[in-house]
Amino acid sequence: MSCIVNINRFIIPNDIISTITNIYKYIGKNDIYEQTVGNDINRIIEQTVGKDCYYIARILSLDISDNRMRLIVTKNSSPRTKDETTLYRIKEVLTMIQMKHQDLTTQSNDLINIANYINPNQNIKYAYQEENKKVILKSQSMRSKRLLLDEINDISNNILAKQSFEQIILNLHFFIDFYNLKPFSEENETTAFLLLYLLLLKAEVYCFKYVSFFETLYNSYDRFEVELKNASFNWNEGFAQTLGFVRFFTKLIFDAYLNTEDLIKAYEFDQNINKSDNIENTIYKLPNIFTKEEIRAIHPLVSESTINRTLSKLRDENLIKPLGKGRSAKWIKIN
Template structure:
């Protein structure tokens, strides 16, 4: 816990301070976002889980086809391989975190339960042990890293309650300590990645509406370099966590920017009939389009609503299906409405 114990020596640059001011201004809109998205919060959470799981599978480079990964992300599937068991276990952990982020207890038992869940039907995970010198004796005894984890968690909670340190600094320094302490026998990287997500979800509810791991995947290489830099002086108590913290702050700001754009679109759309809005999107899309194209444009609309709209437009002879199954496409029969849109936007047209 050398990084967290020495967090007091870290000085925040003026550039990062400005970024933090922007971040916390966005964080202050959380109540507005919760109130605005309340009606469709389950649809947002479902979509977020799907994107998170697909991104994690890419991050871990699992031996699964892209189609199989998407099926696991969307549906409850029966795992057939070790990697599929791992992905299924991760999905359960994300679902539990997403449903009750505020109830995540930062305790040893909670994190150990997470480790056991990740390892279920996959690979056993237990606490590492090491030789610890007994006081005043030239003897050693086997000690469990469970005690080290307990001390790290206690230090984090104490630092959090003190209100003396900035939150993202605390989280990034905790993460560096966890990754260096090698707490469990296997998969500390996966457990650390999920604990990091749990901390962010608990304190920054932006990740109820957008995917954390989508952004994390985009910065994976830079993040790994930042972790190597932080690890270099970790043992001496001078872990260089600036790079990781900057990446974390940038990630959070981009997530809030995405939610802000979503909120403007959602506020406009919520007063429109969802089916009519989907039809309007179809008129703007290419002549050949897929159901996935509509999902991307309307992430808060359920699949059932999209299916009903497609059926209605098919019955009205405005579109027709091309093929069958998950990969099927649709063709728009009627022309797009560019002219209509221009007329609609004309302020003084007759």
Template sequence: MKALMNMDRIQINNEMMMLLLSLYESKGKTFYYDDLFNRDLHAFEKKTMESNLIAIAKYLDLSMTDSRIKLFAKKPMTPRTKDEFLLSNIKSSLNQLHKRPEDFELLVNEVGNLIKLLSKNADPIQFNTYDLEEEGMLKSKKHSKKDDLEKLMNLFEKNLKTRKYELTQLISNFYIDFLNLNILSKHNDLVGLILLYALLAKDFSVFKYVSFFKFFLKEKDGWKSGVITANYYWSSGYAQTDMVSRILLNILISSYEEVDDMAHEYVFERELNKSNNIENSILKLDEIFSKEDLRKRHPNVSDATIDRTLKRLKDEDKIRPLGKGRSSKWQRIVSGNKKFGVEQLSLFGD
């Protein structure tokens, strides 16, 4: 707990401040993204889960072929090896988390449930113990690190409630403390990483749409160096967590940049599809039609999209306006049997 107990040691320089400002500016678009992607949320989450599992398998250097990893990521599979059982259990854990990431609570019971999932059909994961000296000569008793974990979690929540410290800094320092306390008998690093991800996913909903572990894998070497650096001075209470925190910020910012690009593309495709639908409606309407006719057929399409479509078709000489103003009509231009570039074919013509 030496990192979280000494959060006042952390100084945020101008560069870090600019990164944080960029991050929280992007985070402010959360409601926009949620509203935009709501219709296809399941598809985004499915793709994100697949990317997460593939990246985790590579990060852990699991002894599995790429094709086998992709199969496990895409559909239910029967594990055959120890590493396959582990990946299958990780998949179950992340599926549980992804159901309602905003409801995740940093509790010892949650960690207990997580290690049960991860150790299914494998060797159990236990809380480590150590001898704790008591008053009196040569007196000691076994102490469970489960109690230390609870203290660490309480300290995280206490620091969070003070609102004195930035969230990603708290998460980074919690992670370093968790690693150094050596809480679990096995997979301590993996559980720490999943907890870090859970804490991020709780407050940064961007990871519904893009894969955290895809970006994390790219930072594998830098992250390991950052952890080594942080661990070096941990026992003195001055863990150097700057590198870890910076990498975490870069991952978050890159994730928001990707989802922003996705949003632009999504809007473009959606508007393009709407425009095509309006054009198809014009083909089916009477030769003379009004904008109101299009509104009735497409009640969920904005006037701006209808106007853009009409202008495009006019520029393409497919329609022409009849009059001006709100009550103006439009005429579909017909030249022989040719409409909108579609020509009727004669089977028996020359």
């Protein structure tokens, strides 16, 4: 049991070494990205967290309408249902991770506190694992999964302190261990996703400050599920086959950095011209019927207020008019 305990068995093949090397070339530009966006970094992270909330809600199949989701994520509307409370608190946790990830730890107490915070109506506790040993009473063979999680965490921290294994790949194996261990009585899946988010940022994979991690994951979720299932096979026996998962995930990170490069270039371009004029020009090139989402896809780092201001200006000039309301509302050009 545990990938981390057996991490020295994992041989990194040449193609993954190549991908990791390219990722580190972009990680070396993290400071340049932040210097480029300057004081807009907090606004950009807020937008990224908003997208993260929308897509993790889809991944977790939370029963929340798009309109309520928008109000909770962008307006801090008070939650009305259990699923809305979960999303509201996930947003707070994601924001905390973005802002304070280097100070946060993956200790067992911290992770169960996250689980209990997400679901305040449940007294989430550690589950137990039955060990293979001969005892008189069954209860004597039960071991708290907290102890197993602490062991995995201690080994991981020791490896990082010695710098004896590459951190991104190590952290991916930590996630696989947590996912399969299922250490809590409730909220294991949600906590696992938030742990993965934290582990990536702690490895300075800062493309996910600019590009939504959960949107990126959602777009490849079928493949993610397949690779995670394959990586979990024989996990209990200590022979998990994690190569496919690592190959998939390092490629996902590399592609996210390519998207970040494009976003930063677009941001630099927008800084050199009037942002509203640039959005107007984009609208003219869109189909006769379009949505704000299409504009955001082209200008993801432009603020919501700038997009709304441009739409209102064109509406007042009788160049466009809205079709419906809410997040999925469409606009039509007036010829």
